[in-house]
Amino acid sequence: MVDPISEYLTCLRIERGRSPRTIEAYGRDLADYASFLGRNRLGSVVDADRAALAAYEADLSERGFAPTLVKRRLSAIKGLYRYLVREEVIATSPADLIAVPKTPDRLPDVLSIAQVSALMERTDDSTPASLRDHALLEVLYGCGLRASEACGLNLADLALDEGYLRIRGKGDKERVAPISGAALRTLSMYLDDARRILDGGRGKSSGAVFLNVRGGRITRQSLHKIVARAGLSIGVTNLHPHTLRHSFATHLLEGGADLRAIQEMLGHSDISTTQIYTHVDRSHIREEYLAAHPRA
CATH class of the missing domain: 1.10.150.130 (Tyrosine recombinase, N-terminal domain)
Structure with missing residues:
Protein backbone atom coordinates (compact mmCIF):
# COMPACT_ATOMS: atom_id res chain seq x y z
CA MET A 1 0.00 0.00 0.00
CA GLU A 87 -5.90 -6.85 3.37
CA GLU A 88 -2.92 -9.12 4.25
CA VAL A 89 -0.55 -6.18 4.53
CA ILE A 90 0.46 -7.38 8.01
CA ALA A 91 0.06 -10.81 9.58
CA THR A 92 -1.16 -9.79 13.03
CA SER A 93 -2.34 -6.58 14.62
CA PRO A 94 -0.03 -4.96 17.19
CA ALA A 95 -3.14 -3.32 18.65
CA ASP A 96 -4.85 -6.56 19.66
CA LEU A 97 -3.76 -6.21 23.29
CA ILE A 98 -4.51 -2.47 23.48
CA ALA A 99 -7.41 -1.87 25.87
CA VAL A 100 -9.57 1.05 24.77
CA PRO A 101 -10.34 2.98 27.97
CA LYS A 102 -13.93 3.17 29.10
CA THR A 103 -15.38 6.63 29.43
CA PRO A 104 -17.99 7.42 32.05
CA ASP A 105 -21.53 7.78 30.74
CA ARG A 106 -22.47 11.44 30.58
CA LEU A 107 -26.13 12.25 30.67
CA PRO A 108 -27.10 14.39 27.68
CA ASP A 109 -28.20 17.98 28.17
CA VAL A 110 -31.95 18.37 27.79
CA LEU A 111 -34.42 21.23 27.95
CA SER A 112 -37.52 21.02 30.10
CA ILE A 113 -40.90 20.96 28.38
CA ALA A 114 -41.48 24.50 29.66
CA GLN A 115 -38.18 25.65 28.13
CA VAL A 116 -39.08 24.11 24.77
CA SER A 117 -42.45 25.86 24.85
CA ALA A 118 -40.77 29.18 25.65
CA LEU A 119 -38.23 28.62 22.89
CA MET A 120 -40.93 28.14 20.27
CA GLU A 121 -43.09 30.99 21.59
CA ARG A 122 -40.19 33.47 21.36
CA THR A 123 -39.79 32.89 17.62
CA ASP A 124 -40.75 35.61 15.15
CA ASP A 125 -42.61 34.54 11.99
CA SER A 126 -42.67 38.00 10.41
CA THR A 127 -39.97 37.38 7.76
CA PRO A 128 -39.17 34.39 5.51
CA ALA A 129 -35.87 33.82 7.34
CA SER A 130 -37.45 33.98 10.81
CA LEU A 131 -40.24 31.60 9.77
CA ARG A 132 -37.58 29.24 8.41
CA ASP A 133 -35.78 29.42 11.77
CA HIS A 134 -39.01 28.60 13.60
CA ALA A 135 -39.69 25.65 11.27
CA LEU A 136 -36.14 24.38 11.79
CA LEU A 137 -36.50 24.47 15.58
CA GLU A 138 -39.87 22.72 15.46
CA VAL A 139 -38.60 19.98 13.12
CA LEU A 140 -35.38 19.41 15.11
CA TYR A 141 -37.37 18.96 18.32
CA GLY A 142 -40.58 17.55 16.86
CA CYS A 143 -38.86 14.83 14.81
CA GLY A 144 -35.61 14.32 16.75
CA LEU A 145 -33.35 15.07 13.80
CA ARG A 146 -29.61 15.51 13.80
CA ALA A 147 -28.34 18.83 12.42
CA SER A 148 -26.94 17.12 9.31
CA GLU A 149 -30.28 15.38 8.70
CA ALA A 150 -32.22 18.65 8.83
CA CYS A 151 -29.74 20.31 6.47
CA GLY A 152 -29.93 17.36 4.08
CA LEU A 153 -33.72 17.22 4.01
CA ASN A 154 -35.16 17.49 0.48
CA LEU A 155 -38.66 18.30 -0.76
CA ALA A 156 -38.82 14.78 -2.19
CA ASP A 157 -38.37 13.44 1.36
CA LEU A 158 -41.59 15.04 2.61
CA ALA A 159 -44.85 13.12 2.87
CA LEU A 160 -46.71 15.65 4.97
CA ASP A 161 -50.18 14.43 4.01
CA GLU A 162 -49.23 11.02 5.42
CA GLY A 163 -47.47 12.62 8.40
CA TYR A 164 -43.88 11.53 7.95
CA LEU A 165 -40.44 12.54 6.66
CA ARG A 166 -37.93 10.24 5.00
CA ILE A 167 -34.61 10.79 6.75
CA ARG A 168 -31.16 9.85 5.50
CA GLY A 169 -29.08 9.34 8.62
CA LYS A 170 -25.64 8.09 9.60
CA GLY A 171 -24.11 5.60 7.21
CA ASP A 172 -26.66 6.73 4.60
CA LYS A 173 -29.30 4.63 6.37
CA GLU A 174 -32.89 5.64 5.72
CA ARG A 175 -35.65 5.82 8.29
CA VAL A 176 -39.11 7.31 8.61
CA ALA A 177 -39.73 10.09 11.13
CA PRO A 178 -43.30 10.95 12.12
CA ILE A 179 -44.28 14.61 11.98
CA SER A 180 -47.45 16.19 13.36
CA GLY A 181 -48.73 19.00 15.55
CA ALA A 182 -46.71 22.20 15.82
CA ALA A 183 -43.83 20.85 13.71
CA LEU A 184 -46.15 19.93 10.84
CA ARG A 185 -48.05 23.24 11.01
CA THR A 186 -44.94 25.42 11.10
CA LEU A 187 -43.14 23.48 8.37
CA SER A 188 -46.24 23.73 6.16
CA MET A 189 -46.42 27.50 6.74
CA TYR A 190 -42.76 27.85 5.79
CA LEU A 191 -43.17 25.76 2.63
CA ASP A 192 -46.33 27.59 1.52
CA ASP A 193 -44.67 30.96 1.10
CA ALA A 194 -41.38 31.66 2.88
CA ARG A 195 -39.33 29.02 1.09
CA ARG A 196 -40.42 30.32 -2.33
CA ILE A 197 -39.33 33.84 -1.33
CA LEU A 198 -35.93 32.60 -0.09
CA ASP A 199 -35.45 30.63 -3.30
CA GLY A 200 -36.35 33.69 -5.36
CA GLY A 201 -36.77 31.55 -8.45
CA ARG A 202 -33.02 30.98 -8.61
CA GLY A 203 -33.22 27.21 -8.23
CA LYS A 204 -29.90 27.00 -6.35
CA SER A 205 -31.26 24.71 -3.69
CA SER A 206 -31.53 21.47 -5.71
CA GLY A 207 -34.76 20.71 -3.86
CA ALA A 208 -33.49 21.42 -0.33
CA VAL A 209 -36.18 22.10 2.25
CA PHE A 210 -34.31 24.63 4.36
CA LEU A 211 -32.70 27.48 2.41
CA ASN A 212 -30.38 30.32 3.29
CA VAL A 213 -31.08 33.92 2.26
CA ARG A 214 -29.22 33.38 -1.04
CA GLY A 215 -31.47 30.49 -2.01
CA GLY A 216 -28.95 27.71 -1.38
CA ARG A 217 -29.14 24.79 1.04
CA ILE A 218 -28.60 25.86 4.63
CA THR A 219 -25.30 24.72 6.16
CA ARG A 220 -24.69 23.00 9.48
CA GLN A 221 -22.75 26.05 10.66
CA SER A 222 -25.71 28.33 9.96
CA LEU A 223 -28.10 25.91 11.64
CA HIS A 224 -25.92 25.85 14.77
CA LYS A 225 -25.97 29.66 14.88
CA ILE A 226 -29.77 29.73 14.50
CA VAL A 227 -30.22 27.29 17.39
CA ALA A 228 -27.67 29.06 19.61
CA ARG A 229 -29.34 32.44 18.97
CA ALA A 230 -32.75 30.97 19.80
CA GLY A 231 -31.34 29.55 23.04
CA LEU A 232 -30.18 32.99 24.16
CA SER A 233 -33.78 34.22 23.88
CA ILE A 234 -34.71 31.94 26.80
CA GLY A 235 -31.47 32.39 28.72
CA VAL A 236 -29.76 29.18 27.57
CA THR A 237 -26.19 29.73 26.39
CA ASN A 238 -24.59 27.55 23.73
CA LEU A 239 -27.80 25.68 22.91
CA HIS A 240 -26.85 22.86 20.53
CA PRO A 241 -29.10 21.19 17.91
CA HIS A 242 -28.38 17.84 19.54
CA THR A 243 -29.88 19.15 22.78
CA LEU A 244 -33.22 19.42 20.96
CA ARG A 245 -32.80 15.82 19.75
CA HIS A 246 -32.01 14.67 23.30
CA SER A 247 -35.03 16.61 24.57
CA PHE A 248 -37.24 14.94 21.95
CA ALA A 249 -36.21 11.46 23.15
CA THR A 250 -36.37 12.31 26.84
CA HIS A 251 -39.83 13.86 26.63
CA LEU A 252 -41.13 10.90 24.63
CA LEU A 253 -39.83 8.49 27.26
CA GLU A 254 -41.29 10.58 30.08
CA GLY A 255 -44.60 10.51 28.21
CA GLY A 256 -44.61 6.71 28.14
CA ALA A 257 -43.23 5.96 24.66
CA ASP A 258 -41.66 2.54 24.11
CA LEU A 259 -37.84 2.53 24.05
CA ARG A 260 -37.76 0.46 20.84
CA ALA A 261 -40.00 2.99 19.11
CA ILE A 262 -37.71 5.83 20.24
CA GLN A 263 -34.72 3.85 18.95
CA GLU A 264 -36.36 3.60 15.53
CA MET A 265 -37.32 7.27 15.44
CA LEU A 266 -33.78 8.34 16.36
CA GLY A 267 -32.18 5.96 13.88
CA HIS A 268 -29.98 4.22 16.45
CA SER A 269 -28.66 0.90 15.18
CA ASP A 270 -28.10 -0.39 18.73
CA ILE A 271 -30.65 -0.18 21.56
CA SER A 272 -27.81 0.44 24.03
CA THR A 273 -27.33 3.89 22.49
CA THR A 274 -30.96 4.73 23.19
CA GLN A 275 -30.87 3.37 26.74
CA ILE A 276 -29.02 6.43 28.03
CA TYR A 277 -32.40 8.16 27.98
CA THR A 278 -33.70 5.75 30.60
CA HIS A 279 -31.08 7.25 32.93
CA VAL A 280 -32.29 10.73 32.07
CA ASP A 281 -35.86 9.60 32.76
CA ARG A 282 -34.87 8.17 36.14
CA SER A 283 -33.11 11.44 36.96
CA HIS A 284 -36.34 13.28 36.19
CA ILE A 285 -38.31 10.94 38.48
CA ARG A 286 -35.84 11.53 41.31
CA GLU A 287 -36.15 15.31 40.90
CA GLU A 288 -39.93 15.01 41.04
CA TYR A 289 -39.66 12.88 44.18
CA LEU A 290 -37.31 15.32 45.92
CA ALA A 291 -39.55 18.25 45.04
CA ALA A 292 -42.83 16.63 46.09
CA HIS A 293 -42.21 14.21 48.97
CA PRO A 294 -42.64 15.86 52.41
CA ARG A 295 -39.73 13.96 53.95
CA ALA A 296 -37.41 13.67 50.93
Missing part, protein backbone atom coordinates in the same frame (compact mmCIF):
# COMPACT_ATOMS: atom_id res chain seq x y z
CA VAL A 2 1.28 3.45 -0.91
CA ASP A 3 -0.62 5.13 1.92
CA PRO A 4 -2.36 2.70 4.31
CA ILE A 5 -4.11 5.45 6.27
CA SER A 6 -5.58 7.02 3.15
CA GLU A 7 -6.74 3.63 1.86
CA TYR A 8 -8.31 2.78 5.22
CA LEU A 9 -10.22 6.09 5.25
CA THR A 10 -11.42 5.40 1.71
CA CYS A 11 -12.67 2.00 2.89
CA LEU A 12 -14.58 3.69 5.74
CA ARG A 13 -16.19 6.10 3.31
CA ILE A 14 -17.10 3.69 0.50
CA GLU A 15 -17.64 0.31 2.17
CA ARG A 16 -18.95 1.36 5.57
CA GLY A 17 -20.65 4.61 4.65
CA ARG A 18 -19.08 6.60 7.48
CA SER A 19 -19.92 10.29 7.56
CA PRO A 20 -17.43 12.91 6.29
CA ARG A 21 -17.05 14.25 9.84
CA THR A 22 -16.14 10.80 11.20
CA ILE A 23 -13.62 10.24 8.42
CA GLU A 24 -12.11 13.68 9.02
CA ALA A 25 -11.78 12.97 12.76
CA TYR A 26 -10.22 9.53 12.15
CA GLY A 27 -7.86 11.13 9.62
CA ARG A 28 -6.61 13.58 12.26
CA ASP A 29 -6.26 10.80 14.83
CA LEU A 30 -4.24 8.54 12.55
CA ALA A 31 -2.11 11.42 11.26
CA ASP A 32 -1.19 12.23 14.87
CA TYR A 33 -0.23 8.58 15.44
CA ALA A 34 1.90 8.46 12.28
CA SER A 35 3.57 11.76 13.23
CA PHE A 36 4.41 10.39 16.68
CA LEU A 37 6.01 7.30 15.15
CA GLY A 38 8.07 9.44 12.79
CA ARG A 39 9.25 11.90 15.46
CA ASN A 40 10.37 9.07 17.72
CA ARG A 41 11.89 6.92 14.96
CA LEU A 42 9.55 4.03 15.71
CA GLY A 43 9.01 3.09 12.09
CA SER A 44 6.02 3.50 9.83
CA VAL A 45 2.42 2.60 10.64
CA VAL A 46 2.93 -0.77 8.97
CA ASP A 47 6.19 -1.47 10.85
CA ALA A 48 5.05 -0.37 14.32
CA ASP A 49 4.97 -2.98 17.06
CA ARG A 50 3.23 -3.33 20.44
CA ALA A 51 5.95 -1.28 22.19
CA ALA A 52 5.45 1.61 19.77
CA LEU A 53 1.73 1.57 20.43
CA ALA A 54 2.29 1.51 24.19
CA ALA A 55 4.61 4.50 23.85
CA TYR A 56 1.93 6.38 21.89
CA GLU A 57 -0.71 5.50 24.48
CA ALA A 58 1.56 6.89 27.22
CA ASP A 59 2.17 10.03 25.15
CA LEU A 60 -1.57 10.66 24.87
CA SER A 61 -1.87 10.51 28.65
CA GLU A 62 1.10 12.84 29.13
CA ARG A 63 -0.46 15.38 26.78
CA GLY A 64 -3.54 15.44 28.99
CA PHE A 65 -6.14 14.57 26.38
CA ALA A 66 -9.70 13.96 27.47
CA PRO A 67 -10.65 10.28 27.89
CA THR A 68 -13.15 10.53 25.04
CA LEU A 69 -10.42 11.67 22.62
CA VAL A 70 -7.99 8.97 23.80
CA LYS A 71 -10.71 6.36 23.32
CA ARG A 72 -11.45 7.57 19.78
CA ARG A 73 -7.77 7.66 18.78
CA LEU A 74 -7.10 4.15 20.04
CA SER A 75 -10.29 2.92 18.37
CA ALA A 76 -9.14 4.46 15.08
CA ILE A 77 -5.76 2.74 15.40
CA LYS A 78 -7.33 -0.64 16.18
CA GLY A 79 -9.63 -0.24 13.18
CA LEU A 80 -6.68 0.61 10.92
CA TYR A 81 -4.78 -2.50 11.96
CA ARG A 82 -7.82 -4.75 11.56
CA TYR A 83 -8.08 -3.42 8.01
CA LEU A 84 -4.37 -4.05 7.33
CA VAL A 85 -4.68 -7.64 8.59
CA ARG A 86 -7.76 -8.17 6.41
Whole structure:
Protein backbone atom coordinates (compact mmCIF):
# COMPACT_ATOMS: atom_id res chain seq x y z
CA MET A 1 0.00 0.00 0.00
CA VAL A 2 1.28 3.45 -0.91
CA ASP A 3 -0.62 5.13 1.92
CA PRO A 4 -2.36 2.70 4.31
CA ILE A 5 -4.11 5.45 6.27
CA SER A 6 -5.58 7.02 3.15
CA GLU A 7 -6.74 3.63 1.86
CA TYR A 8 -8.31 2.78 5.22
CA LEU A 9 -10.22 6.09 5.25
CA THR A 10 -11.42 5.40 1.71
CA CYS A 11 -12.67 2.00 2.89
CA LEU A 12 -14.58 3.69 5.74
CA ARG A 13 -16.19 6.10 3.31
CA ILE A 14 -17.10 3.69 0.50
CA GLU A 15 -17.64 0.31 2.17
CA ARG A 16 -18.95 1.36 5.57
CA GLY A 17 -20.65 4.61 4.65
CA ARG A 18 -19.08 6.60 7.48
CA SER A 19 -19.92 10.29 7.56
CA PRO A 20 -17.43 12.91 6.29
CA ARG A 21 -17.05 14.25 9.84
CA THR A 22 -16.14 10.80 11.20
CA ILE A 23 -13.62 10.24 8.42
CA GLU A 24 -12.11 13.68 9.02
CA ALA A 25 -11.78 12.97 12.76
CA TYR A 26 -10.22 9.53 12.15
CA GLY A 27 -7.86 11.13 9.62
CA ARG A 28 -6.61 13.58 12.26
CA ASP A 29 -6.26 10.80 14.83
CA LEU A 30 -4.24 8.54 12.55
CA ALA A 31 -2.11 11.42 11.26
CA ASP A 32 -1.19 12.23 14.87
CA TYR A 33 -0.23 8.58 15.44
CA ALA A 34 1.90 8.46 12.28
CA SER A 35 3.57 11.76 13.23
CA PHE A 36 4.41 10.39 16.68
CA LEU A 37 6.01 7.30 15.15
CA GLY A 38 8.07 9.44 12.79
CA ARG A 39 9.25 11.90 15.46
CA ASN A 40 10.37 9.07 17.72
CA ARG A 41 11.89 6.92 14.96
CA LEU A 42 9.55 4.03 15.71
CA GLY A 43 9.01 3.09 12.09
CA SER A 44 6.02 3.50 9.83
CA VAL A 45 2.42 2.60 10.64
CA VAL A 46 2.93 -0.77 8.97
CA ASP A 47 6.19 -1.47 10.85
CA ALA A 48 5.05 -0.37 14.32
CA ASP A 49 4.97 -2.98 17.06
CA ARG A 50 3.23 -3.33 20.44
CA ALA A 51 5.95 -1.28 22.19
CA ALA A 52 5.45 1.61 19.77
CA LEU A 53 1.73 1.57 20.43
CA ALA A 54 2.29 1.51 24.19
CA ALA A 55 4.61 4.50 23.85
CA TYR A 56 1.93 6.38 21.89
CA GLU A 57 -0.71 5.50 24.48
CA ALA A 58 1.56 6.89 27.22
CA ASP A 59 2.17 10.03 25.15
CA LEU A 60 -1.57 10.66 24.87
CA SER A 61 -1.87 10.51 28.65
CA GLU A 62 1.10 12.84 29.13
CA ARG A 63 -0.46 15.38 26.78
CA GLY A 64 -3.54 15.44 28.99
CA PHE A 65 -6.14 14.57 26.38
CA ALA A 66 -9.70 13.96 27.47
CA PRO A 67 -10.65 10.28 27.89
CA THR A 68 -13.15 10.53 25.04
CA LEU A 69 -10.42 11.67 22.62
CA VAL A 70 -7.99 8.97 23.80
CA LYS A 71 -10.71 6.36 23.32
CA ARG A 72 -11.45 7.57 19.78
CA ARG A 73 -7.77 7.66 18.78
CA LEU A 74 -7.10 4.15 20.04
CA SER A 75 -10.29 2.92 18.37
CA ALA A 76 -9.14 4.46 15.08
CA ILE A 77 -5.76 2.74 15.40
CA LYS A 78 -7.33 -0.64 16.18
CA GLY A 79 -9.63 -0.24 13.18
CA LEU A 80 -6.68 0.61 10.92
CA TYR A 81 -4.78 -2.50 11.96
CA ARG A 82 -7.82 -4.75 11.56
CA TYR A 83 -8.08 -3.42 8.01
CA LEU A 84 -4.37 -4.05 7.33
CA VAL A 85 -4.68 -7.64 8.59
CA ARG A 86 -7.76 -8.17 6.41
CA GLU A 87 -5.90 -6.85 3.37
CA GLU A 88 -2.92 -9.12 4.25
CA VAL A 89 -0.55 -6.18 4.53
CA ILE A 90 0.46 -7.38 8.01
CA ALA A 91 0.06 -10.81 9.58
CA THR A 92 -1.16 -9.79 13.03
CA SER A 93 -2.34 -6.58 14.62
CA PRO A 94 -0.03 -4.96 17.19
CA ALA A 95 -3.14 -3.32 18.65
CA ASP A 96 -4.85 -6.56 19.66
CA LEU A 97 -3.76 -6.21 23.29
CA ILE A 98 -4.51 -2.47 23.48
CA ALA A 99 -7.41 -1.87 25.87
CA VAL A 100 -9.57 1.05 24.77
CA PRO A 101 -10.34 2.98 27.97
CA LYS A 102 -13.93 3.17 29.10
CA THR A 103 -15.38 6.63 29.43
CA PRO A 104 -17.99 7.42 32.05
CA ASP A 105 -21.53 7.78 30.74
CA ARG A 106 -22.47 11.44 30.58
CA LEU A 107 -26.13 12.25 30.67
CA PRO A 108 -27.10 14.39 27.68
CA ASP A 109 -28.20 17.98 28.17
CA VAL A 110 -31.95 18.37 27.79
CA LEU A 111 -34.42 21.23 27.95
CA SER A 112 -37.52 21.02 30.10
CA ILE A 113 -40.90 20.96 28.38
CA ALA A 114 -41.48 24.50 29.66
CA GLN A 115 -38.18 25.65 28.13
CA VAL A 116 -39.08 24.11 24.77
CA SER A 117 -42.45 25.86 24.85
CA ALA A 118 -40.77 29.18 25.65
CA LEU A 119 -38.23 28.62 22.89
CA MET A 120 -40.93 28.14 20.27
CA GLU A 121 -43.09 30.99 21.59
CA ARG A 122 -40.19 33.47 21.36
CA THR A 123 -39.79 32.89 17.62
CA ASP A 124 -40.75 35.61 15.15
CA ASP A 125 -42.61 34.54 11.99
CA SER A 126 -42.67 38.00 10.41
CA THR A 127 -39.97 37.38 7.76
CA PRO A 128 -39.17 34.39 5.51
CA ALA A 129 -35.87 33.82 7.34
CA SER A 130 -37.45 33.98 10.81
CA LEU A 131 -40.24 31.60 9.77
CA ARG A 132 -37.58 29.24 8.41
CA ASP A 133 -35.78 29.42 11.77
CA HIS A 134 -39.01 28.60 13.60
CA ALA A 135 -39.69 25.65 11.27
CA LEU A 136 -36.14 24.38 11.79
CA LEU A 137 -36.50 24.47 15.58
CA GLU A 138 -39.87 22.72 15.46
CA VAL A 139 -38.60 19.98 13.12
CA LEU A 140 -35.38 19.41 15.11
CA TYR A 141 -37.37 18.96 18.32
CA GLY A 142 -40.58 17.55 16.86
CA CYS A 143 -38.86 14.83 14.81
CA GLY A 144 -35.61 14.32 16.75
CA LEU A 145 -33.35 15.07 13.80
CA ARG A 146 -29.61 15.51 13.80
CA ALA A 147 -28.34 18.83 12.42
CA SER A 148 -26.94 17.12 9.31
CA GLU A 149 -30.28 15.38 8.70
CA ALA A 150 -32.22 18.65 8.83
CA CYS A 151 -29.74 20.31 6.47
CA GLY A 152 -29.93 17.36 4.08
CA LEU A 153 -33.72 17.22 4.01
CA ASN A 154 -35.16 17.49 0.48
CA LEU A 155 -38.66 18.30 -0.76
CA ALA A 156 -38.82 14.78 -2.19
CA ASP A 157 -38.37 13.44 1.36
CA LEU A 158 -41.59 15.04 2.61
CA ALA A 159 -44.85 13.12 2.87
CA LEU A 160 -46.71 15.65 4.97
CA ASP A 161 -50.18 14.43 4.01
CA GLU A 162 -49.23 11.02 5.42
CA GLY A 163 -47.47 12.62 8.40
CA TYR A 164 -43.88 11.53 7.95
CA LEU A 165 -40.44 12.54 6.66
CA ARG A 166 -37.93 10.24 5.00
CA ILE A 167 -34.61 10.79 6.75
CA ARG A 168 -31.16 9.85 5.50
CA GLY A 169 -29.08 9.34 8.62
CA LYS A 170 -25.64 8.09 9.60
CA GLY A 171 -24.11 5.60 7.21
CA ASP A 172 -26.66 6.73 4.60
CA LYS A 173 -29.30 4.63 6.37
CA GLU A 174 -32.89 5.64 5.72
CA ARG A 175 -35.65 5.82 8.29
CA VAL A 176 -39.11 7.31 8.61
CA ALA A 177 -39.73 10.09 11.13
CA PRO A 178 -43.30 10.95 12.12
CA ILE A 179 -44.28 14.61 11.98
CA SER A 180 -47.45 16.19 13.36
CA GLY A 181 -48.73 19.00 15.55
CA ALA A 182 -46.71 22.20 15.82
CA ALA A 183 -43.83 20.85 13.71
CA LEU A 184 -46.15 19.93 10.84
CA ARG A 185 -48.05 23.24 11.01
CA THR A 186 -44.94 25.42 11.10
CA LEU A 187 -43.14 23.48 8.37
CA SER A 188 -46.24 23.73 6.16
CA MET A 189 -46.42 27.50 6.74
CA TYR A 190 -42.76 27.85 5.79
CA LEU A 191 -43.17 25.76 2.63
CA ASP A 192 -46.33 27.59 1.52
CA ASP A 193 -44.67 30.96 1.10
CA ALA A 194 -41.38 31.66 2.88
CA ARG A 195 -39.33 29.02 1.09
CA ARG A 196 -40.42 30.32 -2.33
CA ILE A 197 -39.33 33.84 -1.33
CA LEU A 198 -35.93 32.60 -0.09
CA ASP A 199 -35.45 30.63 -3.30
CA GLY A 200 -36.35 33.69 -5.36
CA GLY A 201 -36.77 31.55 -8.45
CA ARG A 202 -33.02 30.98 -8.61
CA GLY A 203 -33.22 27.21 -8.23
CA LYS A 204 -29.90 27.00 -6.35
CA SER A 205 -31.26 24.71 -3.69
CA SER A 206 -31.53 21.47 -5.71
CA GLY A 207 -34.76 20.71 -3.86
CA ALA A 208 -33.49 21.42 -0.33
CA VAL A 209 -36.18 22.10 2.25
CA PHE A 210 -34.31 24.63 4.36
CA LEU A 211 -32.70 27.48 2.41
CA ASN A 212 -30.38 30.32 3.29
CA VAL A 213 -31.08 33.92 2.26
CA ARG A 214 -29.22 33.38 -1.04
CA GLY A 215 -31.47 30.49 -2.01
CA GLY A 216 -28.95 27.71 -1.38
CA ARG A 217 -29.14 24.79 1.04
CA ILE A 218 -28.60 25.86 4.63
CA THR A 219 -25.30 24.72 6.16
CA ARG A 220 -24.69 23.00 9.48
CA GLN A 221 -22.75 26.05 10.66
CA SER A 222 -25.71 28.33 9.96
CA LEU A 223 -28.10 25.91 11.64
CA HIS A 224 -25.92 25.85 14.77
CA LYS A 225 -25.97 29.66 14.88
CA ILE A 226 -29.77 29.73 14.50
CA VAL A 227 -30.22 27.29 17.39
CA ALA A 228 -27.67 29.06 19.61
CA ARG A 229 -29.34 32.44 18.97
CA ALA A 230 -32.75 30.97 19.80
CA GLY A 231 -31.34 29.55 23.04
CA LEU A 232 -30.18 32.99 24.16
CA SER A 233 -33.78 34.22 23.88
CA ILE A 234 -34.71 31.94 26.80
CA GLY A 235 -31.47 32.39 28.72
CA VAL A 236 -29.76 29.18 27.57
CA THR A 237 -26.19 29.73 26.39
CA ASN A 238 -24.59 27.55 23.73
CA LEU A 239 -27.80 25.68 22.91
CA HIS A 240 -26.85 22.86 20.53
CA PRO A 241 -29.10 21.19 17.91
CA HIS A 242 -28.38 17.84 19.54
CA THR A 243 -29.88 19.15 22.78
CA LEU A 244 -33.22 19.42 20.96
CA ARG A 245 -32.80 15.82 19.75
CA HIS A 246 -32.01 14.67 23.30
CA SER A 247 -35.03 16.61 24.57
CA PHE A 248 -37.24 14.94 21.95
CA ALA A 249 -36.21 11.46 23.15
CA THR A 250 -36.37 12.31 26.84
CA HIS A 251 -39.83 13.86 26.63
CA LEU A 252 -41.13 10.90 24.63
CA LEU A 253 -39.83 8.49 27.26
CA GLU A 254 -41.29 10.58 30.08
CA GLY A 255 -44.60 10.51 28.21
CA GLY A 256 -44.61 6.71 28.14
CA ALA A 257 -43.23 5.96 24.66
CA ASP A 258 -41.66 2.54 24.11
CA LEU A 259 -37.84 2.53 24.05
CA ARG A 260 -37.76 0.46 20.84
CA ALA A 261 -40.00 2.99 19.11
CA ILE A 262 -37.71 5.83 20.24
CA GLN A 263 -34.72 3.85 18.95
CA GLU A 264 -36.36 3.60 15.53
CA MET A 265 -37.32 7.27 15.44
CA LEU A 266 -33.78 8.34 16.36
CA GLY A 267 -32.18 5.96 13.88
CA HIS A 268 -29.98 4.22 16.45
CA SER A 269 -28.66 0.90 15.18
CA ASP A 270 -28.10 -0.39 18.73
CA ILE A 271 -30.65 -0.18 21.56
CA SER A 272 -27.81 0.44 24.03
CA THR A 273 -27.33 3.89 22.49
CA THR A 274 -30.96 4.73 23.19
CA GLN A 275 -30.87 3.37 26.74
CA ILE A 276 -29.02 6.43 28.03
CA TYR A 277 -32.40 8.16 27.98
CA THR A 278 -33.70 5.75 30.60
CA HIS A 279 -31.08 7.25 32.93
CA VAL A 280 -32.29 10.73 32.07
CA ASP A 281 -35.86 9.60 32.76
CA ARG A 282 -34.87 8.17 36.14
CA SER A 283 -33.11 11.44 36.96
CA HIS A 284 -36.34 13.28 36.19
CA ILE A 285 -38.31 10.94 38.48
CA ARG A 286 -35.84 11.53 41.31
CA GLU A 287 -36.15 15.31 40.90
CA GLU A 288 -39.93 15.01 41.04
CA TYR A 289 -39.66 12.88 44.18
CA LEU A 290 -37.31 15.32 45.92
CA ALA A 291 -39.55 18.25 45.04
CA ALA A 292 -42.83 16.63 46.09
CA HIS A 293 -42.21 14.21 48.97
CA PRO A 294 -42.64 15.86 52.41
CA ARG A 295 -39.73 13.96 53.95
CA ALA A 296 -37.41 13.67 50.93
